[in-house]
Amino acid sequence: MEMTEQRRADGSLRHLLTLEGLSRAELEALLERAQHHVRRLGEPAPRSNALEGVTVANMFTEPSTRTRVSFELAAKRLGAEVVNLEVQLSSRVKGESMLDTIFTLEALHVDVFVLRDAEAGVPAMVAAHVAPHVSVLSAGEAHLSHPTQGLLDALTVLQHKRRCDGLSIAIAGDIRHSRVARSACHAFQTLGVKDLRIVAPEALMPDPGEFNGCTRVTDIAQGIGGCDVVMMLRIQKERFANTTIPAGDDYFREFGLTPARLALAKPDAIVMHPQPMNRGVEIDGAIADGPRSVIRQQVTNGVAVRMAALEILAAPLAARRGR
Amino acid sequence: MEMTEQRRADGSLRHLLTLEGLSRAELEALLERAQHHVRRLGEPAPRSNALEGVTVANMFTEPSTRTRVSFELAAKRLGAEVVNLEVQLSSRVKGESMLDTIFTLEALHVDVFVLRDAEAGVPAMVAAHVAPHVSVLSAGEAHLSHPTQGLLDALTVLQHKRRCDGLSIAIAGDIRHSRVARSACHAFQTLGVKDLRIVAPEALMPDPGEFNGCTRVTDIAQGIGGCDVVMMLRIQKERFANTTIPAGDDYFREFGLTPARLALAKPDAIVMHPQPMNRGVEIDGAIADGPRSVIRQQVTNGVAVRMAALEILAAPLAARRGR
Amino acid sequence: MEMTEQRRADGSLRHLLTLEGLSRAELEALLERAQHHVRRLGEPAPRSNALEGVTVANMFTEPSTRTRVSFELAAKRLGAEVVNLEVQLSSRVKGESMLDTIFTLEALHVDVFVLRDAEAGVPAMVAAHVAPHVSVLSAGEAHLSHPTQGLLDALTVLQHKRRCDGLSIAIAGDIRHSRVARSACHAFQTLGVKDLRIVAPEALMPDPGEFNGCTRVTDIAQGIGGCDVVMMLRIQKERFANTTIPAGDDYFREFGLTPARLALAKPDAIVMHPQPMNRGVEIDGAIADGPRSVIRQQVTNGVAVRMAALEILAAPLAARRGR
Numbered sequence: 001m002e003m004t005e006q007r008r009a010d011g012s013l014r015h016l017l018t019l020e021g022l023s024r025a026e027l028e029a030l031l032e033r034a035q036h037h038v039r040r041l042g043e044p045a046p047r048s049n050a051l052e053g054v055t056v057a058n059m060f061t062e063p064s065t066r067t068r069v070s071f072e073l074a075a076k077r078l079g080a081e082v083v084n085l086e087v088q089l090s091s092r093v094k095g096e097s098m099l100d101t102i103f104t105l106e107a108l109h110v111d112v113f114v115l116r117d118a119e120a121g122v123p124a125m126v127a128a129h130v131a132p133h134v135s136v137l138s139a140g141e142a143h144l145s146h147p148t149q150g151l152l153d154a155l156t157v158l159q160h161k162r163r164c165d166g167l168s169i170a171i172a173g174d175i176r177h178s179r180v181a182r183s184a185c186h187a188f189q190t191l192g193v194k195d196l197r198i199v200a201p202e203a204l205m206p207d208p209g210e211f212n213g214c215t216r217v218t219d220i221a222q223g224i225g226g227c228d229v230v231m232m233l234r235i236q237k238e239r240f241a242n243t244t245i246p247a248g249d250d251y252f253r254e255f256g257l258t259p260a261r262l263a264l265a266k267p268d269a270i271v272m273h274p275q276p277m278n279r280g281v282e283i284d285g286a287i288a289d290g291p292r293s294v295i296r297q298q299v300t301n302g303v304a305v306r307m308a309a310l311e312i313l314a315a316p317l318a319a320r321r322g323r
Numbered sequence: 324m325e326m327t328e329q330r331r332a333d334g335s336l337r338h339l340l341t342l343e344g345l346s347r348a349e350l351e352a353l354l355e356r357a358q359h360h361v362r363r364l365g366e367p368a369p370r371s372n373a374l375e376g377v378t379v380a381n382m383f384t385e386p387s388t389r390t391r392v393s394f395e396l397a398a399k400r401l402g403a404e405v406v407n408l409e410v411q412l413s414s415r416v417k418g419e420s421m422l423d424t425i426f427t428l429e430a431l432h433v434d435v436f437v438l439r440d441a442e443a444g445v446p447a448m449v450a451a452h453v454a455p456h457v458s459v460l461s462a463g464e465a466h467l468s469h470p471t472q473g474l475l476d477a478l479t480v481l482q483h484k485r486r487c488d489g490l491s492i493a494i495a496g497d498i499r500h501s502r503v504a505r506s507a508c509h510a511f512q513t514l515g516v517k518d519l520r521i522v523a524p525e526a527l528m529p530d531p532g533e534f535n536g537c538t539r540v541t542d543i544a545q546g547i548g549g550c551d552v553v554m555m556l557r558i559q560k561e562r563f564a565n566t567t568i569p570a571g572d573d574y575f576r577e578f579g580l581t582p583a584r585l586a587l588a589k590p591d592a593i594v595m596h597p598q599p600m601n602r603g604v605e606i607d608g609a610i611a612d613g614p615r616s617v618i619r620q621q622v623t624n625g626v627a628v629r630m631a632a633l634e635i636l637a638a639p640l641a642a643r644r645g646r
Numbered sequence: 647m648e649m650t651e652q653r654r655a656d657g658s659l660r661h662l663l664t665l666e667g668l669s670r671a672e673l674e675a676l677l678e679r680a681q682h683h684v685r686r687l688g689e690p691a692p693r694s695n696a697l698e699g700v701t702v703a704n705m706f707t708e709p710s711t712r713t714r715v716s717f718e719l720a721a722k723r724l725g726a727e728v729v730n731l732e733v734q735l736s737s738r739v740k741g742e743s744m745l746d747t748i749f750t751l752e753a754l755h756v757d758v759f760v761l762r763d764a765e766a767g768v769p770a771m772v773a774a775h776v777a778p779h780v781s782v783l784s785a786g787e788a789h790l791s792h793p794t795q796g797l798l799d800a801l802t803v804l805q806h807k808r809r810c811d812g813l814s815i816a817i818a819g820d821i822r823h824s825r826v827a828r829s830a831c832h833a834f835q836t837l838g839v840k841d842l843r844i845v846a847p848e849a850l851m852p853d854p855g856e857f858n859g860c861t862r863v864t865d866i867a868q869g870i871g872g873c874d875v876v877m878m879l880r881i882q883k884e885r886f887a888n889t890t891i892p893a894g895d896d897y898f899r900e901f902g903l904t905p906a907r908l909a910l911a912k913p914d915a916i917v918m919h920p921q922p923m924n925r926g927v928e929i930d931g932a933i934a935d936g937p938r939s940v941i942r943q944q945v946t947n948g949v950a951v952r953m954a955a956l957e958i959l960a961a962p963l964a965a966r967r968g969r
Binding site for chain 1: 699701703727729731732733742743746747749750751752753754755777778779967
């Protein structure tokens, strides 16, 4: 989709389907708002009534309990009314049938759709058809886009490194099939990262036209060397079958993040992972739980980022409703 | 069940299991209250605290995401506490076991049961056993009754035609298996519709003793001719197997609502459908999305009607609790 | 686990995983607080804002709709934010993976975990790993522990018998596999019951080292004789296969609670059952619904007890958050 489709006529953000095409100022506004909602572990959760009177539908066609709960809590903590739906695949076999479900929910006064779908193009199709006051927030679209994950990754880096300009960042693992990698790259590049490396075995590298501006590295040690940020991706076991990718222990030996490899990064490098993790496959468990891991902080930032995105998308609606 | 079982000793409505036997005044009171909760698309959803302190359990033994969400939002927008349960079929294999579940929920201070069940008699059985302060609201019972659907259909017609007296209404499709048709007929007849036609192939016509006062028509063109309201029903694909009913395209050719057939109705006729729709089977997609379709408005009216029903059934309870 | 693991350094209760090791004063404080939340059927449900700003996650790996709803309503009625999760078994195949889920939820600002799990040791493992401000409340652990059930059983007895000292109590049925029996015994013994009998066919008796201080009786008539309280347990049908336990009707004939057997208890004996019941297997339906049954009252007490437990565990958290 073209980026203008995410915006209203006045240029403000109406949908959030991808980070591609967002300006640096837009990203920074989202992240600044998100930082406002960050709380330390043990502090009371953030809470406001910014979305009071707004109804949010969480529609997850793929099971993803943790992401669903993150969006559910984000919306509830803004005072929104939330309904969870597990939409049957059958209802999207035909686009028309899926749209009828969307129109039904819209007629029930759902104002924001949070959509996760394994199929490319679904969020954009929904966004193209809903009424003008309705917003769509993608919670993950095929291998293409996961905008709030990209935002939370950027927020996490900024919290530790102050700024993105000048950083060296390595994203390592199954880049080819990763919406997390795509959205993170959009965020990092827009925020000024020049040295952005995608690190993967050849079979998990994306097609040539993708990830422009990133350096492609097939050797993990070389990829990590001198980095400020090391972001590991989940490697899904089904990728190993019938491929040249080494499986299990072999994968860990060739591409896993070990203490020895992490020592090649800068001394203050942080380690990130979008979860769920396969300890002993793409990452050593001791690193995941170690002092340089910011993995749990990513989760906390996730709620904050989702609250910010919901607030910003629904701002005109909330304004019209007198808040 | 006899109708008196729906009422308290003072004649007020305690349960809503069927529209059969409700007086015109009772229907009109429900519809007037519902109209109070109708909002245009994009306006804030209706909201009150009429059911604060009341607990509503949505128990759906059949999967029906959209109807469940409609009831869930109706109850939440009245300030009720809502719990959703997907009751396993096994718990109703024996009536006793199902009643134990009901008594358990009652002991958890559930005040209103919203029940959907594929089996005839379940809502009445529950209504006959719950404590005096508890109400039962049927969300669809076998092929027999779907009272809030009948109410929303009536409300939709009234919004467009002002009154029911004098209208010609055609309900077309699988009348035989349709609780929607049964409840709509009860509502329309009580509100004064004299020319009420049920239109279906012979195999989908109800048994002779049913739908008294309705005209039976097997030709769709004849059924629609001169009508003010055309209500199409979903035709379920499993009906086609081993029957004389024409399947798919053939059904559409013989019984589907096409522009040519709709042209036989009055020029200002409205088109209704309870959803989900099979476009190209019982209805042309262009009609469903066209200017004479009021299908989405039916959905909005659904929440309003469910709010009204909950309010009216729980009124004595809410009164005793000081609201 | 050792009991000290349930407590904070100051001795206050942080987790509730078992009733074993709780002092009489602690139990009485829990029960007194619970009694404060008991309402008669038809009265408004108890409600407070004691847990406002606290987030509770209900994680049930076994399906158990009724217990889940009881905990959900308890938390909501205290003003907490509640999320329900059905955790896939796969996420606990490895403890690490399960802990990652827990840490994720903790990072989402979940403050209290309500856990039901068929596997022994899971609640203690979670309790050992969560941050200091987080509490774990077991909603049933393998055959070992179900502390809120034990509390509600004790509360029910106290409501009818004023005190536990001096009572004769029989627990009859599948003692061997029953977490309900284990937690009830802990509660009753701590509260001063001396004559506590476990009644079961030999094959359903626990191992010798367990249930110390209880009298073991294999004859149901003898077990019930002269009792103040008769607590029947559910007998699960899968126990009958390949064992010496008589099945179905035979079980009822040999071990079921019949009017004749109940007549052997004291004239004012009460009858309890944790539900769900197999009428005609372990208990006569007429007794379950009869005047001496307090089974539904147990359910009402369940919400009250769960509210009390949540309040007491989260008290320091709520205090720090300014309530």
